[in-house]
Amino acid sequence: MISTGMGSWSPLVFLICVAFISVVVQIIRSLGEGGFRKEEDKAEAFFSGGRLLIKNRVMDVYWGFFDAMGRYYGWMKRMHNGIVNDYVYWFVLLVTVVIGVVILL
């Protein structure tokens, strides 16, 4: 049981409640039908009636996020170009910023 100044968290009580709730959920689950009668291609993945030729590859994940954040990632790609000289320029920038902050403020 740890309590920061603002809130508190006790993992053991959480586990006890989760254990109790999983008993309740297991009762609900046991009411249902468990298995299924195997048929010719009943358990194959549903692909609108067709057969799944290309096995499921997870390609180009999170397309929506990158498409929406296009400008940000374009700028990021330019920043991470893998050339050591640019790493050193970034370091020089960091040094000037740190010196500026420490001295002026």
Next chain:
Amino acid sequence: MEDAKKLKRLVKSVWVFNWFNSCGFTEILPVVGSRWDMERFGMIPVASPRHADCLIIAGYQTEKSIRRAQRIYRQMPKPAVVIGLGSCSMSGGMYWDSYNTIKRLSDYIPVDLYIPGCPPRPEAILKGIMSIFREVEDHA
């Protein structure tokens, strides 16, 4: 739990999977719409055969499309109901003499109910579905 009791529960909330080729879709839309509203009976259209209890096959089926319909019927968790919509599923309809149309749907898929009409009006569809409900009630 034997089949009759299962069907009694299934009837109370039938989830419909539509397999349309031609006119069927134009007739199911008003049934889902506000005027005839099949949701009154707990029926909602679903997108995957895994969720479906009732497979509505409408319009003429060709050699290729019937194989997919069969596969979809096999992929549906049982107990399930199949409804053949329109005269095309009963006897090939106006394509009775065409070389590639399926003449009788029940040769390929066990059909529980045929709803005649080319295409059947929404009232006919609802009447057909009601008859399934009544039949299940009588058996139980």
Next chain:
Amino acid sequence: MIMKVLLAMVVPVAGILIGLLYKGIDRILAARMQGRVGPPLVQPLRDVRKLLVKENIVPDDAVGWLFSSMPFVALVSVMAILLYLPLGITPVLEGYGDLILVLYLLIIPSLALVLGGFASSSPYASVGGQREMVKMMSYEFPLAIAVISVAWLLYSSGAENVFSLSVISGTHVWGLAGIPGLAGLAVIFLCMLFVIPGELGRIPFDVSEADSEIAGGIFAEYSGRNLALFYLADAVKAVAIASLAVALFLPYTVSGIFGLGGAAAPAADFLFHLLKVFFVLFVSSTVVRVVTGRLAISRVVSVYWKYPVILSFLGLLLIMGGTLI
């Protein structure tokens, strides 16, 4: 202590029944708004009973143990959230968890959904899973800002133990920081209402279970009792997220007004809380569900990261300004 243990047993199960009740009311009201009659009130219960009877198909290529355990994890974690939330009365596990825990526990059901979808080896489900993850990323930002700014409002107005939910639901938040604080809080309440349909996957944001585009999305391969567990998890999650919003923004209790004492006060507060939860759910998910159409996934990200984020930052600044004066 026995009262707490008793409540800890009753509240999760009651959460399921209340969730199903809200789903039924939600479907009836949505139907009536579209001029339809709508299903009977107990239709969600009938759906669950029907799903329990159906076969439970596990696809061949799926990772079996993951595929079947994820619905279980989703429902357990959602029911666990209810124990930490103040449902009108003080939360059941009052001193053992706080606001940040609830915020993180709300991630687990959608994470279980995503992992279950990916484990089912169906292309529809993996597309749905990716969309759900992107949606989670986008609505978590305004949600975090809303939660933190309410806590900041309490902190700067002198309350201590600010993140514990009983303190939050105990203080009347609206009048604390003068006019700018009031305006800021109203803006943030709006953003919170805007986040709820995203969190629950209702129509404008149901990109991950989009029936027309990806055939049931994440649930494409689920059937029978696994689907029933997910159905229940979604119902209980609606109650959980709505009561979090109520706890943060509408913490008024009715027992004071009627002057009820003894056992009647918590009961009245609980019922009033249910009413507030129903109001929040109706405004944020039912009305929005009937009025709007589905957004494309890249639109979802920009819709959540542009307007609500700027608005809630503005709200946070207003609150900061309000407390300083």
Next chain:
Amino acid sequence: MMEHAPALVIAFPLFAAFASHLIGRLGSRIRDIWVFASLLLTWLFAVFLNLEVMQRGTYAYTLGADISSLASPAGFPVRIVLVIDGMSALIAFMAVSVTLASFIYSRRFMERVSGGGESADRYCSLVLLFLAGMLGMGLTGDFFTLFVFLEMTSISSASLVAFFRKGSSFEAAFKYMIISAINALFLLFGIGMIYSQYGLLNMAAIANEMVLNFSFLDKVALSLIVSAILLKLGSVPVHMWKVDVYQKVPSSVAVMCITSSLVGIYVLSRILFSVFFSMSALTGWMIVCLGSLSIIVGVSMALPQKDLKRMIAYASIAEIGYVMLGIGTGLAGMSSTFGTVALSGGVFHIINDALDLGLMFLIAGAVFYATGKTGISKLGGIAHRSASLSVLFIIGMLAVSGIPPFNGFVSKLIMYESVFCLNPVLSVIGILGSILMLSVFVKVFASVFLGSPYKGKFREIPLSMTAVMWIFALLIILLGLFPGLALDGLVSPAVEALLGHGIYMGVII
């Protein structure tokens, strides 16, 4: 013998490093036993250090003084003085245990990857050298030995990066050499400035002098040293080298590289808390800003990556950002209560981060061992082939992104609720960072582990590798369920040690 433990903890791995080459001539099995025995002995020394600190509190050990406990010899302290307090003992203990675990893991891993024999000798001596450097940085009390041990870690880890002798690992090692050369250069500038002014090298003595006259030159020296260490850490503007290095280094060494950046964080906090504590408000805010930038950039750049180890490298940059957030708030709010809470959150997060990301790199190594590939698009469906790897990955994924029952959540909870008092926006960035971190690892889990079964050749993962991974996982679960254990035992003495710069100075003067 035990009272010389501080010196022996550093000297012994050094000796073992050079001896292992000789013993390697006799046979690889004997060399493995020798290296394992020496690591175990160093581990015992480190444990003894912790116990000693618990009893005696902060104490100094002067190398080469006639009476080893003589703290302040006449005139200014010339000899090297090792100062051991709560924080440095914790860091030393962590460095040794991670190296021990990674060595057990790497015995079978290197066999398949590098073919054993001569290169295995080189690997063992470099790992021991790397450990000696980290321990030295952890325990020193003066600037110049800090610089020497920093050089030692850079050189040994650079040659470990180039271990696979392939084109791209040479390029990564070359970049790393340039970066550590610049890092050492700027550190030396800073030390030189301070030395020219006070004629002292001992941190505590300099801190004592600096209390009276804190000149302009000291500010420049502070900024040079801090930016050099930030470069070693890999905080945001200068983090790109870390990604190339972590991609090319063997996975068992990557675990040690994470610990070396955590030792870097220890050095940063030591300097800012115990030496330049008068500037703490300013430097605290600077560290907090750079930390939150690291979280945002690290996580958002981890999302589009196509290579497994590159993705975990970006995630480690974000985790360093979290620790910097905690330590920066500890600095900025040094006198207030939320400062100490934030600092304990940051220090606890150092332990969690080393465990979580260490487990992630070990799993990446196991996947590489089993399939020979780390590209995400070429892998898929490994959960079908080995369920234990996927369970491990789920535990690691939930722990890194801070989902409740695991240890990541505890330290993040402590940090959010104390960083919140400094500025609420920082907590928002933290919460957003952990949800993005979760989606990074869900993407890895989905594309590498799930999907249809993996068709290629899948070698069985040896028991020693799985055992080490399961030890990490069990520690994660243990720390998650009983955080009080680590918080009172390891973290609170470390926090008191950092905050108590008076005690730190008192030990020397």
